[in-house]
Amino acid sequence: xxxxxxxxxxxxxxxxxxxxxxxxxxxxxxxxxxxxxxxxxxxxxxxxxxxxxxxxxxxxxxxxxxxxxxxxxxxxxxxxxxxxxxxxxxxxxxxxxxxxxxxxxxxxxxxxxxxxxxxxxxxxxxxxxxxxxxxxxxxxxxxxxxxxxxxxxxxxxxxxxxxxxxxxxxxxxxxxxxxxxxxxxxxxxxxxxxxxxxxxxxxxxxxxxxxxxxxxxxxxxxxxxxxxxxxxxxxxxxxxxxxxxxxxxxxxxxxxxxxxxxxxxxxxxxxxxxxxxxxxxxxxxxxxxxxxxxxxxxxxxxxxxxxxxxxxxxxxxxxxxxxxxxxxxxxxxxxxxxxxxxxxxxxxxxxxxxxxxxxxxxxxxxxxxxxxxxxxxxxxxxxxxxxxxxxxxxxxxxxxxxxxxxxxxxxxxxxxxxxxxxxxxxxxxxxxxxxxxxxxxxxxxxxxxxxxxxxxxxxxxxxxxxxxxxxxxxxxxxxxxxxxxxxxxxxxxxxxxxxxxxxxxxxxxxxxxxxxxxxxxxxxxxxxxxxxxxxxxxxxxxxxxxxxxxxxxxxxxxxxxxxxxxxxxxxxxxxxxxxxxxxxxxxxxxxxxxxxxxxxxxxxxxxxxxxxxxxxxxxxxxxxxxxxxxxxxxxxxxxxxxxxxxxxxxxxxxxxxxxxxxxxxxxxxxxxxxxxxxxxxxxxxxxxxxxxxxxxxxxxxxxxxxxxxxxxxxxxxxxxxxxxxxxxxxxxxxxxxxxxxxxxxxxxxxxxxxxxxxxxxxxxxxxxxxxxxxxxxxxxxxxxxxxxxxxxxxxxxxxxxxxxxxxxxxxxxxxxxxxxxxxxxxxxxxxxxxxxxxxxxxxxxxxxxxxxxxxxxxxxxxxxxxxxxxxxxxx
Numbered sequence: 001x002x003x004x005x006x007x008x009x010x011x012x013x014x015x016x017x018x019x020x021x022x023x024x025x026x027x028x029x030x031x032x033x034x035x036x037x038x039x040x041x042x043x044x045x046x047x048x049x050x051x052x053x054x055x056x057x058x059x060x061x062x063x064x065x066x067x068x069x070x071x072x073x074x075x076x077x078x079x080x081x082x083x084x085x086x087x088x089x090x091x092x093x094x095x096x097x098x099x100x101x102x103x104x105x106x107x108x109x110x111x112x113x114x115x116x117x118x119x120x121x122x123x124x125x126x127x128x129x130x131x132x133x134x135x136x137x138x139x140x141x142x143x144x145x146x147x148x149x150x151x152x153x154x155x156x157x158x159x160x161x162x163x164x165x166x167x168x169x170x171x172x173x174x175x176x177x178x179x180x181x182x183x184x185x186x187x188x189x190x191x192x193x194x195x196x197x198x199x200x201x202x203x204x205x206x207x208x209x210x211x212x213x214x215x216x217x218x219x220x221x222x223x224x225x226x227x228x229x230x231x232x233x234x235x236x237x238x239x240x241x242x243x244x245x246x247x248x249x250x251x252x253x254x255x256x257x258x259x260x261x262x263x264x265x266x267x268x269x270x271x272x273x274x275x276x277x278x279x280x281x282x283x284x285x286x287x288x289x290x291x292x293x294x295x296x297x298x299x300x301x302x303x304x305x306x307x308x309x310x311x312x313x314x315x316x317x318x319x320x321x322x323x324x325x326x327x328x329x330x331x332x333x334x335x336x337x338x339x340x341x342x343x344x345x346x347x348x349x350x351x352x353x354x355x356x357x358x359x360x361x362x363x364x365x366x367x368x369x370x371x372x373x374x375x376x377x378x379x380x381x382x383x384x385x386x387x388x389x390x391x392x393x394x395x396x397x398x399x400x401x402x403x404x405x406x407x408x409x410x411x412x413x414x415x416x417x418x419x420x421x422x423x424x425x426x427x428x429x430x431x432x433x434x435x436x437x438x439x440x441x442x443x444x445x446x447x448x449x450x451x452x453x454x455x456x457x458x459x460x461x462x463x464x465x466x467x468x469x470x471x472x473x474x475x476x477x478x479x480x481x482x483x484x485x486x487x488x489x490x491x492x493x494x495x496x497x498x499x500x501x502x503x504x505x506x507x508x509x510x511x512x513x514x515x516x517x518x519x520x521x522x523x524x525x526x527x528x529x530x531x532x533x534x535x536x537x538x539x540x541x542x543x544x545x546x547x548x549x550x551x552x553x554x555x556x557x558x559x560x561x562x563x564x565x566x567x568x569x570x571x572x573x574x575x576x577x578x579x580x581x582x583x584x585x586x587x588x589x590x591x592x593x594x595x596x597x598x599x600x601x602x603x604x605x606x607x608x609x610x611x612x613x614x615x616x617x618x619x620x621x622x623x624x625x626x627x628x629x630x631x632x633x634x635x636x637x638x639x640x641x642x643x644x645x646x647x648x649x650x651x652x653x654x655x656x657x658x659x660x661x662x663x664x665x666x667x668x669x670x671x672x673x674x675x676x677x678x679x680x681x682x683x684x685x686x687x688x689x690x691x692x693x694x695x696x697x698x699x700x701x702x703x704x705x706x707x708x709x710x711x712x713x714x715x716x717x718x719x720x721x722x723x724x725x726x727x728x729x730x731x732x733x734x735x736x737x738x739x740x741x742x743x744x745x746x747x748x749x750x751x752x753x754x755x756x757x758x759x760x761x762x763x764x765x766x767x768x769x770x771x772x773x774x775x776x777x778x779x780x781x782x783x784x785x786x787x788x789x790x791x792x793x794x795x796x797x798x799x800x801x802x803x804x805x806x807x808x809x810x811x812x813x814x815x816x817x818x819x820x821x822x823x824x825x826x827x828x829x830x831x832x833x834x835x836x837x838x839x840x841x842x843x844x845x846x847x848x849x850x851x852x853x854x855x856x857x858x859x860x861x862x863x864x865x866x867x868x869x870x871x872x873x874x875x
Contacts, residue, residue, distance in 0.1 A: 120253055181193045334354060389476060455467070466486075516828025527547065600637060610705075750795045795821060824863040826847040
């Protein structure tokens with residue numbers, strides 16, 4: 001027997017298959033003949049079964065299928081994207097519910113088997129209708145939110161790049177806050193966002209200028225008005241919660257419907273089982289005969305089946321492994337390798353093929369991943385990158401390499417020499433090789449780049465600075481990274497210039513304080529001298545000339561304070577021609593003696609509504625730029641004209657035209673387009689910040705004006721400023737207003753001043769105003785006088801007394817111990833300096849140095865009056 005099986009297994013697959021098919025064919029014919037009669041009897045029994053049981057089975061299955069479909073379709077209602085889609089889904093769902101109801105009515109046994117089915121279907125219909133209604137409301141709310149988002153995007157896109165600092169950034173931030181709120185998924189976070197938005201909107205409304213009313217109204221309408229974005233999103237979240245509850249209810253009802261239908265199906269199955277028993281009895285006789293014959297056939301067929309099964313299973317296993325390998329599954333073991341027939345040969349050949357394919361696939365996959373990673377990094381890094389071989393030929397580069405070195409897009413080819421690539425650069429970039437400011441030799445650097453890491457910089461004609469970082473490669477050649485350092489270098493230069501400007505501002509403020517003290521002494525003594533020389537015309541003329549010079553010194557000090565931004569300035573009706581004439585001395589000081597100043601003023605009495613200090617600052621900036629363009633001297637011309645009905649910022653109006661022209665070197669066409677850019681300058685590092693013209697531009701635009709520039713290299717530059725004319729009803733304050741004041745009537749003044757020259761001059765002025773004066777140099781001396789005397793009517797004190805205890809401390813001490821004595825403050829410091837250093841807010845109670853006799857008298861009168869009316873002071 002064992003020998004027979006062994007011999008059979010050595011047969012070829014074709015022989016075994018033919019033998020197996022022959023056995024199976026003979027067995028099948030015998031079974032067919034014997035079973036024909038039994039099947040005929042069974043057919044008759046099945047016909048009876050179909051007529052009685054199958055209709056109920058069909059209806060029950062259809063009912064179960066339709067109830068299951070109801071639960072499956074319901075969630076799609078909530079995901080409907082448009083009202084049209086929702087309407088289609090709702091009609092489909094209602095039609096299915098109606099079909100289920102109709103089908104349930106056609107099954108007579110259903111009411112008895114599933115009495116709750118009709119009620120559950122009605123509940124499902126009601127729940128689905130409510131879910132459809134909620135989804136429709138949700139779609140309407142979504143459309144409203146989309147409308148608000150469109151309005152917010154329009155508001156963000158509409159913000160001007162040169163808009164005022166106080167409107168552009170807050171509007172964008174508030175609009176983005178509303179955009180975030182429209183997608184909030186939490187009621188609590190939505191409430192917190194709403195509170196933050198209301199606070200920031202109120203802050204924006206309080207600090208915004210008049211031009212921002214439209215932005216505020218739009219933001220208020222979207223975020224705080226009726227049916228605002230927060231309310232709509234809150235309703236949307238509530239609808240989503242209700243929809244989720246209804247979906248859960250729909251699933252629960254569907255499960256109950258399935259249970260009812262299942263109960264009915266169970267009864268049907270019971271009937272089917274009963275009918276099956278009856279049919280079984282009908283076919284049992286046929287089975288008996290078939291079984292007897294089949295037993296004999298099976299014995300014969302088993303041998304054939306075993307042979308076919310053995311062959312087919314091994315072949316199918318090999319085929320399955322091959323198919324999975326084609327699909328990428330490389331982890332399957334190859335079967336039937338031990339067989340000695342054709343299937344074994346096929347399995348062993350496939351095993352070798354599979355191992356090779358797996359190895360190749362693994363290598364290919366690793367190479368693809370590495371290639372994709374390298375390509376992604378190579379293309380998307382911010383720095384430029386190039387690779388040269390050992391012969392100095394270009395073999396690879398990324399797009400940033402072209403952009404940073406400003407090379408034409410199609411200018412590079414593989415195999416180009418490094419000298420050819422250098423030839424594509426600008427002349428300045430070819431020659432300016434440097435490291436830490438030290439020039440480098442190009443050929444030496446290129447040679448060293450192949451041997452060790454190199455680091456150097458190149459400077460381009462447009463001011464850009466590019467850093468080169470080269471590293472040698474193991475097989476020769478080198479790879480280089482290119483970084484644009486222009487922005488970092490510019491920021492460093494700007495920081496240094498900003499520090500210099502800050503020191504200059506502090507120095508100017510301190511110098512102005514000391515200068516005002518000197519002028520106060522001169523001013524006082526010259527006024528006293530003038531009052532004694534009315535009978536001597538010639539000495540009187542000299543005294544008045546000196547007093548006029550002191551007045552010019554005072555005005556010059558105020559301009560210095562304004563230029564260093566130490567003085568608070570506000571817009572007011574201003575005549576341009578007198579303003580330019582008044583600052584002529586400062587202009588002459590700024591440009592030097594080599595430049596000739598020419599005035600051509602024709603604006604007459606037209607007024608503009610600007611900050612005069614800022615206008616002076618702008619003209620000084622233009623003056624300094626013009627003087628820098630004329631290092632060998634030239635002519636600087638100030639020209640003003642009246643312009644009627646010109647287009648200015650989108651409207652037609654009258655305007656005053658101010659032109660500042662020079663005969664300097666001019667500006668190139670490339671630089672002319674960038675002159676108003678912040679920090680743009682053509683000067684050497686450390687010689688200019690690049691902020692002058694940008695500050696002028698900002699001032700003119702904030703004053704609702706316009707600025708234009710014309711220039712030609714070698715012939716000079718002309719900058720024109722257009723300022724809108726002020727209405728005729730506005731008038732300048734009269735310069736010759738007669739001031740009246742009261743004399744001291746022998747009242748006692750305690751004067752506190754640490755500068756003895758200012759103290760002596762001030763004491764003399766007070767005595768001329770018929771005051772009795774007690775002059776002291778410190779707070780301690782003043783407090784001693786106040787303790788010892790009871791006839792002091794007013795205290796007149798400087799704020800900065802050169803010690804830690806200042807005039808404000810003295811005033812607070814007097815207010816607490818001697819509230820009946822008023823205090824008048826004076827200082828040579830600027831208003832901003834007093835506010836920043838001493839925290840003084842009411843700068844109107846301070847008499848600025850230097851002061852005239854009339855100003856001192858009026859300040860004393862006002863102090864007495866304010867003290868009497870208010871019963872004290874607010875410092």
